[in-house]
Amino acid sequence: MELKANIPSGPIAEKWSKHRFDMKLVNPANKRKYSVIMVGSGLAGGAGAASLAELGYNVKVFCYQDSPRRAHSIAAQGGINAAKNYQNDGDSVWRLFYDTVKGGDFRAREANVFRLAELSVNIIDQCVAQGVPFGREYGGTLANRSFGGALVSRTFYARGQTGQQLLLGAYQALMRQVGTGQVKMFPRREMLELIVVDGRARGIVARDMVSGNLETHLADAVVLATGGYGNVFYLATYAKGCNGTAIWRAYKKGAAFGNPCYTQIHPTCIPVHGDYQSKLTLMSESLRNDGRIWVPKKAGDTRPPHQIPEDERDYYLERKYPTYGNLAPRDISSRAAKQVCDEGRGVGPGGLGVYLDFAESIQRLGAAKIAEKYGNLFEMYERITDEDPYKVPMRIYPATHYTMGGLWVDYNLMSTIPGLLVGGEANFSDHGANRLGASALMQGLADGYFILPYTVGNYLAGTKLEKVSEDHPEAKAALAAVAERVRRLLSMKGKRTVTSFHRELGKIMWEHCGMARNRAGLEQALRKIPALREEFWKNLDLPGSADELNQSLEMAGRVADFLELGELMCLDALEREESCGGHFREEYQTPDGEALRDDERFCHVAAWEYAGEGRKPTRHVEPLSFQDVPLQTRSYK
Amino acid sequence: MSGNGKTLNLTLHVWRQKNAADKGRFVTYQAKGVSPDMSFLEMLDVVNEDLTLKGEDPIAFDHDCREGICGTCSVVVNGRPHGPRTRTTACQLHMRTFRDGDTLVIEPWRAKAFPVVKDLIVDRSALDRIIAAGGFVSVPTGSAPDGNAIPVPKENADKAMDAAACIGCGACVAACPNASAMLFTAAKVAQLALLPQGQPERWLRVRMMVAAMDEAGFGSCTNHGECEAVCPKGIELDVIARMNRDYLRASLRGAEESKGGDGAA
Numbered sequence: 001m002e003l004k005a006n007i008p009s010g011p012i013a014e015k016w017s018k019h020r021f022d023m024k025l026v027n028p029a030n031k032r033k034y035s036v037i038m039v040g041s042g043l044a045g046g047a048g049a050a051s052l053a054e055l056g057y058n059v060k061v062f063c064y065q066d067s068p069r070r071a072h073s074i075a076a077q078g079g080i081n082a083a084k085n086y087q088n089d090g091d092s093v094w095r096l097f098y099d100t101v102k103g104g105d106f107r108a109r110e111a112n113v114f115r116l117a118e119l120s121v122n123i124i125d126q127c128v129a130q131g132v133p134f135g136r137e138y139g140g141t142l143a144n145r146s147f148g149g150a151l152v153s154r155t156f157y158a159r160g161q162t163g164q165q166l167l168l169g170a171y172q173a174l175m176r177q178v179g180t181g182q183v184k185m186f187p188r189r190e191m192l193e194l195i196v197v198d199g200r201a202r203g204i205v206a207r208d209m210v211s212g213n214l215e216t217h218l219a220d221a222v223v224l225a226t227g228g229y230g231n232v233f234y235l236a237t238y239a240k241g242c243n244g245t246a247i248w249r250a251y252k253k254g255a256a257f258g259n260p261c262y263t264q265i266h267p268t269c270i271p272v273h274g275d276y277q278s279k280l281t282l283m284s285e286s287l288r289n290d291g292r293i294w295v296p297k298k299a300g301d302t303r304p305p306h307q308i309p310e311d312e313r314d315y316y317l318e319r320k321y322p323t324y325g326n327l328a329p330r331d332i333s334s335r336a337a338k339q340v341c342d343e344g345r346g347v348g349p350g351g352l353g354v355y356l357d358f359a360e361s362i363q364r365l366g367a368a369k370i371a372e373k374y375g376n377l378f379e380m381y382e383r384i385t386d387e388d389p390y391k392v393p394m395r396i397y398p399a400t401h402y403t404m405g406g407l408w409v410d411y412n413l414m415s416t417i418p419g420l421l422v423g424g425e426a427n428f429s430d431h432g433a434n435r436l437g438a439s440a441l442m443q444g445l446a447d448g449y450f451i452l453p454y455t456v457g458n459y460l461a462g463t464k465l466e467k468v469s470e471d472h473p474e475a476k477a478a479l480a481a482v483a484e485r486v487r488r489l490l491s492m493k494g495k496r497t498v499t500s501f502h503r504e505l506g507k508i509m510w511e512h513c514g515m516a517r518n519r520a521g522l523e524q525a526l527r528k529i530p531a532l533r534e535e536f537w538k539n540l541d542l543p544g545s546a547d548e549l550n551q552s553l554e555m556a557g558r559v560a561d562f563l564e565l566g567e568l569m570c571l572d573a574l575e576r577e578e579s580c581g582g583h584f585r586e587e588y589q590t591p592d593g594e595a596l597r598d599d600e601r602f603c604h605v606a607a608w609e610y611a612g613e614g615r616k617p618t619r620h621v622e623p624l625s626f627q628d629v630p631l632q633t634r635s636y637k
Numbered sequence: 638m639s640g641n642g643k644t645l646n647l648t649l650h651v652w653r654q655k656n657a658a659d660k661g662r663f664v665t666y667q668a669k670g671v672s673p674d675m676s677f678l679e680m681l682d683v684v685n686e687d688l689t690l691k692g693e694d695p696i697a698f699d700h701d702c703r704e705g706i707c708g709t710c711s712v713v714v715n716g717r718p719h720g721p722r723t724r725t726t727a728c729q730l731h732m733r734t735f736r737d738g739d740t741l742v743i744e745p746w747r748a749k750a751f752p753v754v755k756d757l758i759v760d761r762s763a764l765d766r767i768i769a770a771g772g773f774v775s776v777p778t779g780s781a782p783d784g785n786a787i788p789v790p791k792e793n794a795d796k797a798m799d800a801a802a803c804i805g806c807g808a809c810v811a812a813c814p815n816a817s818a819m820l821f822t823a824a825k826v827a828q829l830a831l832l833p834q835g836q837p838e839r840w841l842r843v844r845m846m847v848a849a850m851d852e853a854g855f856g857s858c859t860n861h862g863e864c865e866a867v868c869p870k871g872i873e874l875d876v877i878a879r880m881n882r883d884y885l886r887a888s889l890r891g892a893e894e895s896k897g898g899d900g901a902a
Contacts, residue, residue: 051778066699067765069805070707086785122781129781131774131834133798140788158798164706165801172773179769187762210754239701274672278679279703380705383722383729384676449778497689499682543689548656549755551697552689 001256001609003622006410007111012628013093016115019411023454024461031056034460037204037219039191039246041068043163043441044424045225046170047448053177055453060217061174062189062206064241064554069171072227072239073444076163077284077377079145079155080127080441082120087144091152093117100439101629103149103329104404104432105581105597107259107605110628111411112430116439119446124156126449130169134158145373146289147437149329149636155438160284160377166441170448189215190554191246192485193478194222194253194420195468201250201420202468203475205482209554212547214486216470216479221419221456224250225448228403228425230263232562232569233514234506236400237269237282243558244565247407247426255415256607256620258408258428260565261573264435264582265515266401267333270384270394271353280399281384283356284377285437288326290361290370291394293317293333295354299344305355305393316340324636331434331582331595332636334398338515339593341397348395357393398515402440404431404582405572408607408622412455413447416607418463421456423447428605433581486546489556494539498555501536505529505559505566513570518586522574526567533563568608568617575619578602599631645671645732648740649684651696654753661753663742673733677720678703678710680732697756705729705869708804711811712757713744718808718867726806726869746807748816750854761807763853764821770849771842772825774834793831800828802870809864809872815856820864822850823880824872830883840887847884 008019026034034057038049041063049061063071083096096117101108124142128134135143135157144153158165177183188209195203195218203218229244230236251257268283294313301308316336318325328336337354340346347353362370367390371378378389385395406428413421413429424444431439468475512525536559544550579588579595580602588596597603605622647668654661666688671680678700685695701709705726712727714720720730735741743757751759789797801824809820826843829835835842858877865874 047778054777065701065707065709066761067805069765069768070701070709072702072707075702075704075706084784122779124784125781126776126778128784128787129774129776129834131797131829131832133794133801133828133832134784135798136789136791136794138791140790140794141785158801161706161802164804165798168801172768173776173778175765175769176773176775178765185765187765237704239707240703241701273674276672276675276679276683278676278682281704379724380729383705383725383731386674386731386733453778495690497686499686541689543692543694549697549758552695 001416001618001620003256003408003416003607003620004410005109005622006412007109008411012111012114015111016118020454023458026457026461028056032058034058035060035219036456037062037217037222038225039204039223040071040225040227040424040426041171041174042071042073042225042227042424043167043170043444044448045223046071046167046174047445048223048225048423048452049183050170050173050177051449051453052456053182055457059177059183060186060219061183062186062191062204064188064190064209066187068174068185068187069168071167072242073167073441074164075239076441077160077282078286079147079157079162079438080123080166081147081154081436081438082124082156082442083117083154084121084124086142087153089152091154095152096120096154098629099150100430100436101432101626102634103434103436105434105595105634106432106599106603106626106631107580107624108430108432109624110626116430116443116446119450120442122450123442123445127166127169130173132158132165132169145286146327148285148288148327148333149324149436155286157286160286160374163441166445170445192249192482192557194250195475195478196253196417197468197472197474198466200418200465205478207482210549212550214479214482216475218468218470218475220460220465221421223421223423223452223456224407224426225423226426228406229562229565230400230403232505232566233400233509234502235272235277235280235510237266237280240279243561245558245561247422248561248565250407250415250417250420252610253417254610255417255420256408256609257405257568258605258607259405259572260569260608261513261576261583262404262433262581263400264330264402264404265334265398267330267337267398268356268396269399269401270381271348271397273349281380282399282401283381283394283396285330287356287374287377290365290373291326291356291358292360293326293354293356295340295345295347301345305357314340314345321636328636329434329436334515335584337398353395353397355393356396358389359393362390402435404428404433404435408605412458413451414455414459419459421452423452433583485557486553489540489553489560490542490546492538492540492542494541496539497541498552498559501532501540502555502559502562504532505563508532509566509569513573516584516586517573519574522570525570526574529563529567529570536560536563571617572606572608576602576606603631643673645673645735645737645739647671647735650740650742652744653696653756656755657752671732673731675732676703677714677727677730677732697758699758700728703728706804708806711746711759711806711808713746713811715742718746718811719869724869724871746811748810748855750816750818751807751810763855764805764807764818766853767818767822767846767849768825771838771845774829775838787833789832797828797831800824800831800872800876803872804870806869808867808869810855812863812867813856814861814863815859817858818850818853818855819858819877819880820868820872822846823876826883827876827879830879839883840890843880843883843887
């Protein structure tokens with residue numbers, strides 16, 4: 001396998017515009033002769049499908065939810081970055097580029113990141129024009145807030161529901177195309193296989209989740225925008241349905257998987273509170289604008305927070321990172337929280353929590369101002385914990401939130417399978433080893449609105465495709481493979497539920513491939529996961545049948561794939577013998593406990609190629625070079 | 638947490654319906670040892686784990702984000718969509734709201750426009766059709782002016798955001814004695830009518846969306862206000878008044894403006 005990144009030549013600031021000129025165009029009259037499959041309807045998928053349809057392509061959109069409006073982009077709270085410099089505080093495309101490369105700990109592709117920063121300004125314009133009700137100043141202009149890893153205020157927001165509003169903007173654009181017939185929508189469908197003909201992606205096999213029917217859908221190109229795979233940890237901030245099945249099917253059909261071990265553990269989530277718990281809930285990073293994070297100085301201090309005097313509190317982020325303070329990047333803030341809890345200074349049940357305290361801000365700004373900014377988040381916190389954050393500090397702890405890894409793509413977002421493009425969180429592209437806050441929405445929409453519409457056209461214009469029918473042997477084989485997997489899942493009649501396997505996998509992953517990793521632990525995980533997978537395929541107790549709405553069956557298929565994907569994550573984490581961003585190997589740290597990169601050996605993307613059942617996948621390398629932001633040790637002090 | 642280790646024992650009467658063709662019926666289950674810190678859906682998860690291990694079909698219910706924003710969860714608890722707590726989706730409803738020994742009747746949304754798919758799951762695609770009819774601004778990608786080119790008074794932006802907070806769950810329809818989708822439709826109409834970006838299509842939009850709403854089989858609004866009472870996002874009846882005003886004006890303006898309108902009030 002050859003990894004060709006296809007980065008355009010020339011100075012970084014001119015690459016994208018030069019590339020747009022170099023790309024081939026499809027004659028407008030011919031666009032209607034092409035069909036594109038979009039799997040996923042979140043920011044990347046919804047925006048991409050709407051934009052492709054506006055250009056005249058015939059688009060089929062698939063989502064597992066009952067409506068495209070429910071994709072998990074909707075849950076993003078805090079905001080979206082853009083280098084508008086409306087605040088006149090020194091922001092620019094170059095600064096957003098710089099912050100993102102540095103934030104990613106020099107493990108992202110410079111050219112991609114620059115393009116992302118460049119497109120960020122167009123995204124805001126597009127969303128405003130769609131009627132997204134962004135927060136505004138009294139003069140009627142757009143308002144901004146600050147997010148982690150930046151010293152400028154460049155985050156645009158719609159209260160604590162920015163993801164919701166951006167997604168609904170994309171959804172409405174998509175529904176306009178559904179209304180014109182340019183998009184055909186397939187809700188409650190799950191992609192279970194990729195169809196590859198003559199080395200090119202030509203379709204998918206999807207299951208109708210209501211009737212159980214397996215369907216073959218063919219097209220000239222397939223785009224996956226299916227989100228991240230953080231639910232491999234079971235407890236995560238993802239929606240319950242989020243899964244890695246589409247990208248895993250593509251991986252097993254030959255698409256390389258980039259940096260699977262790069263996962264983001266978000267520092268501010270509501271702590272775990274019981275064995276029955278089904279998910280974790282994020283409290284937006286934007287809260288760190290006004291909330292101060294602290295723990296008691298003394299280990300084992302069980303006094304309630306208001307009884308702990310100021311000089312017995314440790315505002316550890318402000319102490320360790322005076323420049324960025326409570327707005328230190330996510331990976332660093334999460335590790336710092338883990339560290340103080342490991343020292344026995346954590347708060348709340350089990351000692352796995354730190355305070356996020358608004359007392360000072362409420363005193364300074366008044367409760368009304370805080371409610372205006374964060375009201376819905378405070379309400380959400382109160383619903384879950386039964387505590388009022390206006391009166392007592394929130395308790396928070398890190399939780400799995402995002403996966404920077406994903407299918408490897410070139411500059412055109414093309415995977416190693418021609419005709420299979422990947423957008424949004426599902427690809428590995430722009431965030432390196434750590435994503436900055438408010439950058440996921442930016443990337444999803446940049447991919448969807450402004451990159452895929454060009455690069456899909458470029459592929460179609462430059463490729464001669466034979467007509468493929470449902471009777472093609474590859475299409476029939478893919479359909480048969482899905483039917484067989486469904487049959488096997490239902491045939492075991494074992495003793496353990498899907499959820500029990502998923503929970504156990506999640507525990508293994510969190511313990512050995514979570515916030516801190518080491519060789520011994522990863523090797524242990526690499527023994528435990530295959531054993532668990534073997535048990536799964538013998539002892540699964542799955543109720544119901546294939547030809548009905550069967551939520552247990554849906555989950556079983558996803559967990560079966562997580563049981564393989566988790567192993568690849570551990571393997572990648574084991575072989576990356578350095579610490580970078582969210583990948584923290586305990587063996588590789590500075591004397592003061594910061595991540596220690598090894599640029600000599602690991603300044604590259606690891607892209608894994610599937611080698612067949614039971615064989616170790618092959619690790620390929622795409623070297624990264626840093627011309628415009630020279631390699632340096634990341635410091636937020 | 639408020640749990641204090643005390644658990645609850647509950648009796649559940651749950652609507653079970655194999656598929657759209659099945660008649661459906663209530664089945665009674667005992668939920669024992671429920672932690673007050675569980676969410677309502679986590680309580681159903683526990684019941685389902687038990688049913689699975691007993692070889693019975695688990696209860697199908699829609700859910701996804703479990704943080705009150707995706708709008709997927711949709712159960713009626715004791716006659717009230719999303720259960721007894723105001724401004725709270727079923728996934729954010731916690732068992733501490735209930736008392737030991739309580740009996741809970743759990744049903745799907747009931748409305749002609751929302752046919753039952755299985756158990757507690759209904760088909761809400763009619764709401765998507767209302768949006769597809771006009772719930773958007775026609776602004777193809779790439780054609781937008783600078784974000785600050787058109788100032789929007791903060792008050793309008795805030796009111797638009799209040800209306801835009803709708804999560805499309807359909808509780809308003811489920812609560813309405815007429816199964817009307819007025820609150821849902823009006824929230825989108827109001828959001829876009831409050832913003833300068835929504836003006837060019839303002840009159841056409843309201844007519845198209847109301848027509849789609851009627852066509853989908855939703856009932857008409859007779860001002861009961863049940864929708865507002867159950868809306869988990871606190872969407873207010875004001876939006877319906879706004880939509881009615883716009884609808885009347887749009888109807889009076891006639892065919893000419895219905896093709897686009899000049900946006901002038």
